[in-house]
Amino acid sequence: MSVIAIYNMKGGVGKTTTAVNLSYLAAASGLRTLLWDLDPQAASSFAFRIRARVSGFSRESLRSGDALVEAIKETDYANLDLLPADFTYRKLDRLLDDFERPERIVAALLRTLGQEYDTVLLDCPAGFSLLTEGLFAAADAVLVPTIPTILSLRMVARLVKWADRSDSPAALVAFLSMVDRRKGLHRRAAECCADHREIFLEGEVPYASVVEEMTVRRLPLPAFAPRDPATRAFGDIWSQLQTLLPERRAPSRSPRRWRLVLEAIESLIARLEPTDAEWHPPQGSAPTDEDSRDDGAPTLGREDRRSPAIPSQGPS
Amino acid sequence: MRKGAGVNTSRSTPPESAYIVGDTVSAETIVQSLQALVPTRRHALRRQRLTLLDTFDGRIRRAGASVTRRRVNGTAMLAWQTRRGAPPVTAAVDPAVAFVWDIPEGVLQRRLAPIVGVRRLLSQVEAEEHGTLLDVLDGQGKTRARLRIESGRTRSSGSGQSWQPVPTVITLTSLRGYADTYERLVPIIRSRPDVEPCPEGFHGEMLRRAGALEGADLSLPCLDGRVEAAEGVRRIHLALLGVLAANEPGLRADLDTEFLHDFRVAVRRTRSLLRQIRNVFPSDVVEHFSNEFSWIGRLTGPPRDLDVLLLDLRAERPYMPARDMELITSAVRALRLNEHEALVAALDSPRYRQLLGDWMGFLERPTAPDADGGMAPRVLEEIVSRRAWRLSQRLARCASDIDDETPAERLHEVRILAKKLRYLVDIAPSFYEAGDLTRVVGSLKKVQRVFGDYNDAQIQETRLLECLRSLSADHDGRSALFALGGLVERTRQRRACLRDQVVESLARFSAGATQAACRRAFRRRRSQVRSR
Numbered sequence: 001m002s003v004i005a006i007y008n009m010k011g012g013v014g015k016t017t018t019a020v021n022l023s024y025l026a027a028a029s030g031l032r033t034l035l036w037d038l039d040p041q042a043a044s045s046f047a048f049r050i051r052a053r054v055s056g057f058s059r060e061s062l063r064s065g066d067a068l069v070e071a072i073k074e075t076d077y078a079n080l081d082l083l084p085a086d087f088t089y090r091k092l093d094r095l096l097d098d099f100e101r102p103e104r105i106v107a108a109l110l111r112t113l114g115q116e117y118d119t120v121l122l123d124c125p126a127g128f129s130l131l132t133e134g135l136f137a138a139a140d141a142v143l144v145p146t147i148p149t150i151l152s153l154r155m156v157a158r159l160v161k162w163a164d165r166s167d168s169p170a171a172l173v174a175f176l177s178m179v180d181r182r183k184g185l186h187r188r189a190a191e192c193c194a195d196h197r198e199i200f201l202e203g204e205v206p207y208a209s210v211v212e213e214m215t216v217r218r219l220p221l222p223a224f225a226p227r228d229p230a231t232r233a234f235g236d237i238w239s240q241l242q243t244l245l246p247e248r249r250a251p252s253r254s255p256r257r258w259r260l261v262l263e264a265i266e267s268l269i270a271r272l273e274p275t276d277a278e279w280h281p282p283q284g285s286a287p288t289d290e291d292s293r294d295d296g297a298p299t300l301g302r303e304d305r306r307s308p309a310i311p312s313q314g315p316s
Numbered sequence: 317m318r319k320g321a322g323v324n325t326s327r328s329t330p331p332e333s334a335y336i337v338g339d340t341v342s343a344e345t346i347v348q349s350l351q352a353l354v355p356t357r358r359h360a361l362r363r364q365r366l367t368l369l370d371t372f373d374g375r376i377r378r379a380g381a382s383v384t385r386r387r388v389n390g391t392a393m394l395a396w397q398t399r400r401g402a403p404p405v406t407a408a409v410d411p412a413v414a415f416v417w418d419i420p421e422g423v424l425q426r427r428l429a430p431i432v433g434v435r436r437l438l439s440q441v442e443a444e445e446h447g448t449l450l451d452v453l454d455g456q457g458k459t460r461a462r463l464r465i466e467s468g469r470t471r472s473s474g475s476g477q478s479w480q481p482v483p484t485v486i487t488l489t490s491l492r493g494y495a496d497t498y499e500r501l502v503p504i505i506r507s508r509p510d511v512e513p514c515p516e517g518f519h520g521e522m523l524r525r526a527g528a529l530e531g532a533d534l535s536l537p538c539l540d541g542r543v544e545a546a547e548g549v550r551r552i553h554l555a556l557l558g559v560l561a562a563n564e565p566g567l568r569a570d571l572d573t574e575f576l577h578d579f580r581v582a583v584r585r586t587r588s589l590l591r592q593i594r595n596v597f598p599s600d601v602v603e604h605f606s607n608e609f610s611w612i613g614r615l616t617g618p619p620r621d622l623d624v625l626l627l628d629l630r631a632e633r634p635y636m637p638a639r640d641m642e643l644i645t646s647a648v649r650a651l652r653l654n655e656h657e658a659l660v661a662a663l664d665s666p667r668y669r670q671l672l673g674d675w676m677g678f679l680e681r682p683t684a685p686d687a688d689g690g691m692a693p694r695v696l697e698e699i700v701s702r703r704a705w706r707l708s709q710r711l712a713r714c715a716s717d718i719d720d721e722t723p724a725e726r727l728h729e730v731r732i733l734a735k736k737l738r739y740l741v742d743i744a745p746s747f748y749e750a751g752d753l754t755r756v757v758g759s760l761k762k763v764q765r766v767f768g769d770y771n772d773a774q775i776q777e778t779r780l781l782e783c784l785r786s787l788s789a790d791h792d793g794r795s796a797l798f799a800l801g802g803l804v805e806r807t808r809q810r811r812a813c814l815r816d817q818v819v820e821s822l823a824r825f826s827a828g829a830t831q832a833a834c835r836r837a838f839r840r841r842r843s844q845v846r847s848r
Contacts, residue, residue: 030405030423049458073493076451076459079405081492118423218457 011126014177016043019123024220027080031118042085054086065112106134145177148189203236338510363446371435436572439473460497548696580616622652640799647783705838712826731767773811
């Protein structure tokens with residue numbers, strides 16, 4: 001059984017879209033698949049037309065898994081079951097906090113839930129919590145849908161740094177989501193990411209109306225748009241994930257490897273950020289939202305050198 | 317509420333039930349009446365020709381599934397389907413697919429491997445099916461149950477039999493988490509006129525109509541503890557004779573390795589039982605048949621050893637150059653072919669035919685034992701328990717005199733002792749408490765596995781060295797010779813590792829918990845039977 005957490009600290013990056021489509025593709029390939037909708041917003045449950053409710057969900061059910069196993073529902077698709085969201089998941093962190101080693105509870109719970117499955121996919125909520133820490137400890141892979149913007153990439157860098165610090169055994173891989181090729185930044189980001197396949201998978205999910213249509217039709221993309229580029233992108237991501245998982249599970253995640261990944265993202269961000277020569281901000285302009293936000297991104301060692309390039313004032 | 321046959325109500329497997337509809341109602345009428353009752357989404361199941369496959373001993377059917385081979389756009393497709401109405405797991409295969417290793421690596425192979433093992437997939441019936449699938453929907457358009465309404469025709473594979481019609485079968489499948497919908501639908505379907513439960517499901521019905529469902533019952537009889545010894549033993553011998561007869565054609569045709577394995581085990585059980593519970597039959601009868609079964613048993617040994625070697629070589633394939641492996645495997649196959657031919661020649665011999673005839677004749681009209689050497693009529697349970705107790709004590713004592721220096725011949729004797737006890741316990745599992753039996757058999761299995769693997773490694777080393785000689789005559793096989801040398805070395809290492817486990821497995825058997833279980837199962841039981 002392999003566990004793949006679909007996660008990003010940021011919301012609205014395409015986590016649910018990814019979870020729904022990858023779980024569909026996993027099941028279609030014949031793997032017995034469970035998708036756990038961990039987000040109280042219950043978007044995955046909605047997509048599969050399943051009522052978001054887990055009867056009897058409590059602290060105890062985190063330990064025994066009983067209520068959760070009972071709540072598993074079969075979707076309309078062969079080999080694909082869904083553990084629906086519940087609004088009480090918003091209390092998940094408080095419940096986990098009651099345990100001495102929450103990450104062990106999460107790992108044990110995933111083992112219980114995954115007994116009958118080849119693959120378990122987790123549609124994780126945004127933010128960083130005890131649950132996230134538990135997932136990093138228990139998952140085989142953490143898949144990060146990433147919008148091609150500097151802030152999103154800095155989030156990935158932060159995750160890599162955290163995974164390194166916490167000695168997470170999970171493989172961390174990202175892919176570009178909601179890519180709008182009309183935007184220069186997106187195009188450049190996609191080009192830069194192509195040079196860093198050690199962290200970014202090849203599939204690139206476009207920003208497309210067909211993806212939004214999923215919520216109207218309440219169907220996975222392959223079920224109604226099998227030849228759409230977005231569907232193909234998820235297909236590419238799934239097949240790469242399948243290839244990567246066994247080798248990433250091997251004990252190759254040395255600190256040195258994390259260091260290399262960090263350096264890769266760092267160089268990627270450096271390539272995306274405007275250089276002195278490119279950027280000539282007029283005097284007295286205000287900073288943009290994106291640049292002034294304190295996102296807590298990790299210090300990557302080049303910020304001092306790059307700081308003159310980041311405008312202290314925005315355009316007039 | 318009474319549910320249809322074939323219902324599985326475990327937590328994770330959604331229930332399913334199937335019903336046969338009489339000829340008075342057409343499939344379309346059934347579909348329309350169901351659509352009028354519940355909101356559904358309709359899909360046509362187009363007409364398809366298929367072959368149902370299973371192992372000789374029906375492992376797939378017993379696992380609650382079916383395996384079919386169909387031709388789709390000129391490609392042979394193998395499909396695994398559980399009786400759950402969900403779409404099958406499929407893979408494109410060579411039309412001559414026979415074993416699980418012939419299936420391309422992937423999900424289908426992973427699903428089938430633990431069920432089928434090394435057995436050959438045999439064509440059971442040719443069939444044709446068509447019908448309608450109805451998704452039963454809720455207000456959100458979510459499927460909560462599925463109804464398959466199917467008809468078809470069937471005939472036994474390769475028999476030239478004419479097609480037999482298969483009447484309409486309704487299969488109701490719940491989706492996990494929606495048992496309430498299933499439970500509402502069951503009485504609705506059952507209340508329809510001319511509807512009967514179909515325990516084996518649609519594909520099972522196809523097998524039944526083609527006469528391919530009823531296989532021979534090859535299990536040993538479940539004996540009552542009070543059965544008189546001679547009668548109990550006679551019934552067990554008859555069952556073992558049935559196993560011999562059932563496996564002989566497959567063994568001769570060399571369909572898969574399990575035919576020989578099961579045949580060999582039946583021969584050895586027969587001989588072991590004759591020797592161990594000997595006083596229920598005349599001594600000359602015991603002596604004669606024991607010698608004859610010993611003869612045929614010896615002939616099954618070499619081909620079985622080579623079967624095991626070939627299976628082990630298969631596991632080595634990923635780690636060796638394909639060409640070398642092919643040369644080595646061919647050399648082993650050649651040895652095996654010789655041994656198999658010798659065995660088949662023995663099976664063709666008048667001596668074997670007479671053995672079977674005489675043995676069957678004796679079992680149908682057994683004579684009483686000699687007045688002097690016989691025993692008063694006693695219940696089988698007492699005799700088995702007394703014998704099992706003695707064997708278990710002898711085996712436990714072996715733990716103290718077996719060490720790293722013990723010669724291989726002595727280890728072989730201990731292995732035979734463990735086998736005798738196992739055969740004895742296996743003929744009468746109903747005599748003992750399940751917990752005690754599980755513990756005793758569990759420890760015995762461990763002893764048998766370790767000693768058996770040790771013995772196999774020893775034999776394989778010898779056999780591989782024989783191949784070494786045959787390969788060395790051929791200078792093209794130089795690389796294969798090196799590979800073979802590596803294999804021999806690995807076999808030696810494996811034997812050395814197993815040697816360490818020999819003492820440990822015996823220690824486990826002679827440990828307090830297993831011995832307490834032996835005492836409760838065999839010794840006390842014997843006392844209880846005597847006092848009755």
